Amino acid sequence: MNSDDTETDLEDILQIDIVSDVVCPWCIVGFKQLEMAIEQTGVSAAIKWHPFELNPDMSEDGENLREHIMRKYGSTAEQSQAVRDRLTELAAGLGFDFRFSDDMRMVNTFKAHQLIHWAGPEGKEHPLELALFEAYFRDGKDLNEPEVLADIAAGVGLDRDEALKVLEDGRFADVVRQEEAFWTGNGIQGVPAVIFERRHLISGAQGADNYSSIIRQLVGEDAASISRH
Template identity: 60%
Template sequence: MTDQTQPLRIDIVSDVVCPWCIVGYRQLAQALEDTGIAHEIHWHPFELNPEMPPEGQNLGEHITEKYGSTREQSLESRARLTELGKDLGFAFNFADDMRMHNTFNTHQLIHWAETQGRSHDLEQALFAAHFTDRRDLSDIAVLVDVAESIGLDAAEARAVLEDQRYAQEVRQKESFWVQQGISGVPAVVFDRKHLVTGAQGTENYTSILKQLTQMRG
């Protein structure tokens, strides 16, 4: 039996260019607020497009190429996400010239922010930078600016990205989750043993949290 006096550990495997990751997180956050369950969240890296070149790719072209979606399907998905985001207090500002970027540097920056106790704040800021402000997350200057905007040291952030000091550790983290069978995100693990994949919706997350509370009791 789990010690219920301990906060519920929640591990979230995510990529900052995954729209369903921020939707799923916001839904989970609402469920956590509604249930009042003590918790601690840990973010973990996953790259949707590890082979993406530095210049990135047009988002529409990428979605068609990777998932076979028509333009109409893609626009419908964007509209749905925009509405979901609005309900959750997150602004998606999709545009035809949006690009999908390689996110390996973002994960290194998040790893460094974790050593400062700020990984959660940086993760949220990067979601907004990509989806709300349509900034280029493959640009080191942009990443440094986002880090500085939440109070992290700009010079240190730049140094972390330029010397790639956390590259090996991030690769190891990514490999660990792939070896656990994670092939898509968001993937949420409760109490280190209960895996829930995809954005489940606030009601479903609330139900899951209540079940976990009973199991821990």
């Protein structure tokens, strides 16, 4: 294979599916690492987000985030703070700003996932997903509040009134539940879960270098496959 063939292969679009929740700090960290890896390798990637709820049974009122983490994972206040500090430092190096506060709340995200699903055909799924991460972790917004969600949707160019209607009538509730069930039924119990080319599952935030290595291996596999034909 000559260099021209290699360059052509690198220009092929790599399909990347990400199963994620917008209140999962490791999901945005993992994405920013993946984004860096995509830049490092020079591939073209098509990213598709898929719904996962960390806390599908969370009440409408939510729960204090620190208390929720301590209860769910059995951690101490000191351990919880250490994780926050680590996340904040790690994300800062990736260009994302975590602003954890003592009154921050863990909330139900089912409404947010319905809105993301609606945004897909509008060409706004990706910017809305990122805007929701920022609204929650940077601005401390309640992602279970329809008016807040509608504002975020409008901020990425979606129709605010239609966003409210989507949330009010729940037109995408069933399909989002079905998609969540698909992923959990296929063994995904934690996020982020990154699926390359619909066949290679990588769990957790793996770091930009590891993602780069995975991408290069996949591109190499495709190039080798082409050269054999």
